[in-house]
Amino acid sequence: MRRLLVAGNWKMHGTRQSVDSLLEGLNQQDWPDNVDLMVAPPALYIQHCLERLAGSPLYVGGQSCAYQAEPGALTGEISAAQLRDVGCEFVLVGHSERRSLFGETDEVVRKKFAAALACGLRPVLCVGETLEQRDAGQTAEVVGTQLKVILDAFGVGGLAQGVVAYEPVWAIGTGLTAEPDQAQDVHAMIRARLAMLDDEQAQLVQIVYGGSVKADNAEALFAMPDIDGGLVGGASLNADEFGAIARAAGRV
Numbered sequence: 001m002r003r004l005l006v007a008g009n010w011k012m013h014g015t016r017q018s019v020d021s022l023l024e025g026l027n028q029q030d031w032p033d034n035v036d037l038m039v040a041p042p043a044l045y046i047q048h049c050l051e052r053l054a055g056s057p058l059y060v061g062g063q064s065c066a067y068q069a070e071p072g073a074l075t076g077e078i079s080a081a082q083l084r085d086v087g088c089e090f091v092l093v094g095h096s097e098r099r100s101l102f103g104e105t106d107e108v109v110r111k112k113f114a115a116a117l118a119c120g121l122r123p124v125l126c127v128g129e130t131l132e133q134r135d136a137g138q139t140a141e142v143v144g145t146q147l148k149v150i151l152d153a154f155g156v157g158g159l160a161q162g163v164v165a166y167e168p169v170w171a172i173g174t175g176l177t178a179e180p181d182q183a184q185d186v187h188a189m190i191r192a193r194l195a196m197l198d199d200e201q202a203q204l205v206q207i208v209y210g211g212s213v214k215a216d217n218a219e220a221l222f223a224m225p226d227i228d229g230g231l232v233g234g235a236s237l238n239a240d241e242f243g244a245i246a247r248a249a250g251r252v
């Protein structure tokens, strides 16, 4: 039986003051004990979050990492080893904003995935199609290619050490959510692809959904057989809303 994961991506939001009040709100939540929980703050606040969330069930993760694990001349970057060193458990790789705004190719995403695994972090591999690609019937092909790069390098067993986040680009930050059936179809397609390579490992891979997940749509999404939780952007900036999403995951 797979555990569900509810992860919050704070993106480039927060000040010392707002992060503190968010942490205070998070520390007041009644967290389910049958769900994995994680927040990914902006890197500057990671250490503070780790300190303030110590004793809570929330893991802390990075939103990205450098493509090389070893120290080096990469001004402005933060390595997977450094994230691990301060106490992170997870790191997002290949978020659509990184792919579209920072030119991250599948090859860069593969290197970041490798760096994360090498440092003992659980990489959350984000995959998903744009609206144009969906309308052109290319969802399976686009998601399949994003996955293949990782599968060719690490196999299903390597992928199972991380998490897959299916995030249709058209649903991220737009308020548009994939219908539970629509998301389930893609999650099932992903799992079927993995199962063709290694059925046993495929059943272990957590595949979470991301794209305008909120307290009022979370339970219907998480009730789908191949949706193993959510990657939550905007709604994770509100502690009560994020807590409610986590509790919805705990109920399914």
Ligand code: PEP
Pocket: 009, 167, 171, 172, 173, 174, 175, 210, 211, 212, 213, 231, 232, 233, 234, 235
């Ligand atoms: C995200 O940033 O990964 C995301 C899913 O954002 P939102 O929940 O705001 O759509």
